[in-house]
Amino acid sequence: MAAEESVPDGRVVEQTPEGTAGEHGFSVEVLQVVKDAQQQHGLRHGDYQRYRGYCSRRLRRIRKSLHFMQGDKRRVQPKKITEENMTDTKFLYLPLMSAERCWSYAMQLKAESNTEPRKKFHMVSKLRKGVQYADELAGLCNSDKCDARTKLEAQAYSAWMKATLMFELGRWKESIELYGKAKTIYEKLSTAFSDDVQALYKQRVDEIAPNIRYCAYNIGDETAVSDLVQMRAKTGGGAEDMLTSKIDELIAQTREKQAATLSEVTWRGRTMPVKFEQVRGFLLSLQESAAELASAETTDSKVSVYERLLKDCVEALQVLRDELKDDQNFKLVQRGQKAEGKVSNLLFLHTYLVYIRLTKTVERNLLMIDTLKQNLPGSATFDENKKVTKPQDLVRFYEIIIQNLSEIPNLPGVEEDASLGHEVEVETLAYKAFRCFYVAQTYAVGKKWPEALALYEKVEKYIQAALSGYKEMKGDQAKRFKDDLARLQSLEQQVNSAKYECQASSILNMGDLTDQMSAVSVRDIAKKPLIERLDEYVDDPGLRSKKPNLVSFPPDFQPVPCKPLYFDLALNHVEFPDLEHKLEQQKQQKKGITGMVSGWFSWGKK
Structure with missing residues (x-):
């Protein structure tokens, strides 16, 4: 309150x-x-x-x-x-x-x-x-x-x-007229005030624009659909306004109409029929995702496009799994075994969708990596007010990318595809180079220079292997990996500078160590017994004297365990011999001796 x-x-x-x-x-x-x-x-x-x-x-x-x-409390008087x-x-x-x-x-x-x-x-x-x-x-x-x-x-x-x-x-004509009136007033007001107030009015105009386009579409303007799709992409999927659900519904309806014409798809030289509506809708959204990513202005909006696409992909894969539950090759793949013979069209379509899911996940992670790199210490876009990116944060993303790429060659139907295997192998080498580079950066931050230098040399080996693989690609294959090749060449330059910087830092660090050792007094070291400084060389004349300081005497007290308690457990299992015959002999001897003595005492009485 x-x-x-x-x-x-x-x-x-x-x-x-x-x-x-x-x-x-x-x-x-x-x-x-x-x-x-x-x-x-x-x-x-x-x-x-x-x-x-x-x-x-x-x-x-x-x-x-x-x-x-x-x-008042008793009655209302409006x-x-x-x-x-x-x-x-x-x-x-x-x-x-x-x-x-x-x-x-x-x-x-x-x-x-x-x-x-x-x-x-x-x-x-x-x-x-x-x-x-x-x-x-x-x-x-x-x-x-x-x-x-x-x-x-x-x-x-x-x-x-x-x-x-x-x-x-649903009265679209009246709605578009009223929205237009409100938009006109706010536009006029935005031109008459300072920047702060002007931004508020412009924000209101941007909120009204999608409603106007939606009303125009319902009136009969078919061109409004593409505008709505672009507006939906710019919102990033986080808008809570009343239009968001309606735009999503409209996009779904439009894709359903387009999906009726999509009956087959071709991948890796093989054409597969597409019978399921959900799979068709996903393939259409895949085609439109490139335009949505191009129109998205912020990183969050681009990530939301990838998230929405991956969600549709998972749903389409579930439809295919339900249909493939009786396929023998699919059962073998589910158990981690290799498919036998030529896979069916439906299973190959499932492989295609899994390939899309893995590659789009890689693209999303690369987008997030580019965002994190902007706030690495030493970068041109570093901002102290934002969260500082650590090299180990990037290592985790590259490990996920390498794991996704390692699953592609094992997909059913593409095990024998040498071209795809070569692509995946070269990409894996490139991303291993990036991962190894940021692991080396982590060691360099911790001033572990030998480890960092060894890792930088390993990064160079990965880069050379990946570059030779990229140079073997030709035609469309080389065009698709043009950006990856540029990133790898940029990494090669970073490794050279980082390696020389690491060598210089290690030399400077050795100088600091020498200064620290020179500050240590030899007398202080010589006071220690020899047994405690076997790894340190000091010219100690006292060792050649008659009483060299070899060990500490008397030695220091050390804790020792208490004397243990012993229990004779074997006694419970010992069987002793029967001595009844010995007892009979003792009784007879005792009787003879006592009779004679008692006779002596009773002789006087008789």
Whole structure:
């Protein structure tokens, strides 16, 4: 609540003591107020319910501050805002926040209507209510108490809210006219203010443009599809607006129409029929991905194109796996064995899709590597404010690339393809060179110069082997790997400079070590017993004396284990001999001796 209280509810440019408008009138930056409130209270994460609750609380605070409550606890007494009782700028915030509350509730219901279709009717009714509040705001701002900017912003907001309602109702002509009106107003406003405000208006214009193109497509403009696909690529897949799902649905429908004409595909000199709609849709999206990547402006948008393509590929592969579950060669491959004989067209199509998945994963990782390289220490684009890239971060990506490439030669149907095997082998050598280079960089950062120099020499061997392999390629094959060859030649130059730098650093480090050793006192070393400095050569004359310091005497006490306890366990298993006959003899001897003695004592009595 404290953060919400700090948001200003209104600003009066000039106002007379009686509460009427002054020379310039009331001013409300409608778009700025709306955008700030949305970003600070939930819409950054698409939480419409949180934003709706904020709008309700803010309305209550404004009414209390204006003493314009709608009744009390017992009954409701609605009050209408008129031009006469509008004595403060905060009165304009009442219809604005009410419209925003209705709009956010409608967007929340729209998200829930995917599983509960009945909520769509509730959503439309909330949008109608929001249009009423937006019209009320435009009517109040149209009075003489408001300045020109507030009037234009209120008109644009009202037109945008109406266009949103028409868009949901499918009334495309009315929607495109209203969106066009709002776009025109925001474009005019963007030319009349400073850069910060200008960027806000231009952002609003960019948000409206896809809606206009979508309405144009539904009216009958077939050229709008390509524009929508490019706009969808530029958003990066993270937009939370109401148009994103509709554009995705439109693209899917368009691809379904095009997929009807795609009946076969050729790869590695073999033509395979394509019978499944999902596989056809993926192959069409593969063809369009090149244009989407070319039109994408940011790295995140390009990565999102790859992610979407890989997701479609996995779904298409699952369809083929379900169909191949009875194929004997497919069962052998699943068990890690080699396919026998010529593989079927369906299994070869599965191999083609797996090849696409592996190669596109490699391309995505290379894109992420290029992004990480921009913030390596020493690079031209290094920025201290961003996260610093470590060489070991790049090593992990190159290991994933090498692992993906190692799976390609083992795919069923291409084991005997020498051309493909040569391509994969050369690419693997090139990426091993990059991996080894950044491992060497890691050792160099840790000042382990011998290890780093050895790895740099190994990088040169990888580079020479890969370059000779690239030079053997001709025609289209050489054109496809032209960029890889350029990257490898650039790496060769980096290795030469890094190797000489490492050698120089190791020499300098040896000088530092010598200085450190010279600082060590010989007397201090000579004081140690000889047994403790066998690895250190010191000319100690004391060793030739009559009492050389050889060992420490008396020796230092050392802990020893306690005396163990012993238990005679064998005694439990010993069988002793029978001594009964010895006992009988002792009894007889005892009886003879006692009888004689007792006779002596009883002789006197008798």
